[in-house]
Amino acid sequence: MLRSPSAINKHIQQKPLVQVPYLSPRIIVKQIAVYCASSIDLEKKYLDVAQELGELLSANGLAIVFGGGDVGLMGVLARAVHAGGGHVTGVIPDRLNQIDGRAYALADELIVTESMSERKSIIWRRSDAFIALAGGIGTLEEFLEVITLKKLGYHNKPVALVNTDGLFNRLLEQFEELDRANFSSYHTRNLFDVVSVPSEIRFLPAFQEFFK
Numbered sequence: 651m652l653r654s655p656s657a658i659n660k661h662i663q664q665k666p667l668v669q670v671p672y673l674s675p676r677i678i679v680k681q682i683a684v685y686c687a688s689s690i691d692l693e694k695k696y697l698d699v700a701q702e703l704g705e706l707l708s709a710n711g712l713a714i715v716f717g718g719g720d721v722g723l724m725g726v727l728a729r730a731v732h733a734g735g736g737h738v739t740g741v742i743p744d745r746l747n748q749i750d751g752r753a754y755a756l757a758d759e760l761i762v763t764e765s766m767s768e769r770k771s772i773i774w775r776r777s778d779a780f781i782a783l784a785g786g787i788g789t790l791e792e793f794l795e796v797i798t799l800k801k802l803g804y805h806n807k808p809v810a811l812v813n814t815d816g817l818f819n820r821l822l823e824q825f826e827e828l829d830r831a832n833f834s835s836y837h838t839r840n841l842f843d844v845v846s847v848p849s850e851i852r853f854l855p856a857f858q859e860f861f862k
Contacts, residue, residue, distance in 0.1 A: 679737060680860055681713045683777035685792040686723035687785035696784045697726050699814050703783065703848040704730025710852075710861050711736075715776050717769070718742030718761070720754040723783055728754045739776070741769045770795060779808040779860060781851065784817050797841040801834075808856035809842035818844075 684707075686700060700723040707714060708731045717724055718740025728738050740757035747753045747762050754760070763769045774780070774796055782793040799805055811818060825838040843854045852861040 679711060679713045680778045681715050681739070681776055682707055682860070683773050683780045683796075684714050684716045684727055684783065685780070685785060685789045685796075686716070686727060686783035687789055688717065688719040688722040688724050689786065690721050692722065692784075696723060696814060699723075699812060699848060700726040700783055701730045703727060703781065703812070703851075704736075705734055706848050706852070707731060708734025708736030712860060713737035713739065715739045715741065715773050717773075718753050718757060719746070720751060723785070725754060727783075728757065732756065741772050743769050774799065774805070777807070779810075779857060781810045781812065781848075783812050784814050790821070797838070800841050801836055801838075808854070808860075810851050810854060810857065811842055811844050812848060812851075813844050813846055 684703065687696070704714075704727045713736055714727065714731050716727060716738070719725060719742065720728070728740070731738050738754070738757045739759040739761070740754050741761045741763060742753050743766055744762050744764060761769075761772060763772065770792060773792075780793075780796050782789060793809075793811065796805075797809055800807070800809060813819065813822070822839070822844065828834055829838055843851075843856060845851055845854070851857050
């Protein structure tokens, strides 16, 4: 359960907002949640995708809300967004924040939560759309929760899965198998879009409003 706004504010570390040159201050910037790995021992192709997505989002005046990490794909993504003049909000549990070098200290807003569940709730409530990159069980758990919430009617926001080099092929096949076995009354693949590279996201009908 989320704490009261006053309680949460005690855990928010704010810095001056990054000014995006071509945006009017009166324009409300859309926020995109990005789920991705924090592992540092990854192939370059996954790091490149995080870099590409960060550049794409910042170039289109979009802010990100992410897990607040400074390592792995999280760190690459956040730095790419900042390099393009974008705004970065990180949400990280206190337990991880206490590990030196774990949190993205340059975040424009860093929200420190008491639990993982609170972290996830803040991210999905703040975001206007969701993108999942390569990641392990943590990334998958976040992705599965957000499509489950969509299925149950808690939100109707766009969700995209970036299937880098076929990493999630078996996951997608598993969804199809579950549907065939009638474990879902709703075709799971209708809950999200799948792309091979970040640049394809801008052409998805569900994401049209976010890109110029």
